[in-house]
Amino acid sequence: MMRSLVVFFLVLIGTFIIDQNLKVMAMDAVNGVEYSTILKGSCIDLELHYNRGVAFSMLAFLGDNLKWVQLLLIVGIFIYVFYDGYIKEFAFPIGLILGGAFGNLYDRFIHEGVIDYIAWHCGFNFAVFNYADVMINLGVGIILLLSYLAYRKEKR
Numbered sequence: 001m002m003r004s005l006v007v008f009f010l011v012l013i014g015t016f017i018i019d020q021n022l023k024v025m026a027m028d029a030v031n032g033v034e035y036s037t038i039l040k041g042s043c044i045d046l047e048l049h050y051n052r053g054v055a056f057s058m059l060a061f062l063g064d065n066l067k068w069v070q071l072l073l074i075v076g077i078f079i080y081v082f083y084d085g086y087i088k089e090f091a092f093p094i095g096l097i098l099g100g101a102f103g104n105l106y107d108r109f110i111h112e113g114v115i116d117y118i119a120w121h122c123g124f125n126f127a128v129f130n131y132a133d134v135m136i137n138l139g140v141g142i143i144l145l146l147s148y149l150a151y152r153k154e155k156r
Contacts, residue, residue, distance in 0.1 A: 004091040011092055015099025019132040020106065026117035043122035050113035051128070067108035074101045090146065096139030100132035 030036035030048050038046035053060030054070075062069065081087050081094050107114045116133075120126040 001088055004088045008087055008091040008095045011095025012099040012102070015096055015132070015135050016103050016106070019100065019103035019130065019135070022131045023103075023107065023115040023117070026115060038117065043120065045119040045121065046117055047119045047128060049116040049119075049128045050111060051116050052113040055127075064112075067105065070101075070105050070108065074098065074105060077101075090143050093139035093142035093146070096135040096142070100134075100136040100139070103132035104130075 026038060026046065026048050029038045029046075034048065034050050036048045038048060051060075052063070053066070059066055059069075078098060081090075087094060104114045114130065114132075116128040116130045118130060118134075119128045
């Protein structure tokens with residue numbers, strides 16, 4: 001269990017640090033001006049956006065209360081994964097998920113919105129997201145893959 005905790009906390013802290021440094025670089029590139037283009041590409045642009053909501057700006061109407069709702073959800077997930085023992089089996093992906101979640105939550109408290117800077121527009125305008133968002137999705141994907149592999153192994 002100790003090894004799992006070390007992996008979990010190192011991944012969580014590493015994800016948070018990388019995320020925050022990338023966001024500082026994005027803000028510095030345009031002197032913190034909201035909705036500014038940093039670099040244009042054929043499929044991906046680097047553009048600074050402050051997302052006041054969650055995915056695709058949903059729940060932005062909650063305003064300042066959104067950070068408190070998000071804090072409660074993250075603490076609840078944190079307690080749940082430790083209480084049910086998921087941390088032992090999924091230390092790495094849960095570290096990615098919670099590291100990204102804490103990175104975005106930190107933005108809400110410090111910058112009043114999540115700092116997004118990767119704009120995907122291959123064929124259509126998809127979304128603007130950040131490193132933390134990618135790590136959260138990667139963590140969920142790893143958990144799904146590991147669960148599927150365990151299921152197949154158990155079935156045999």
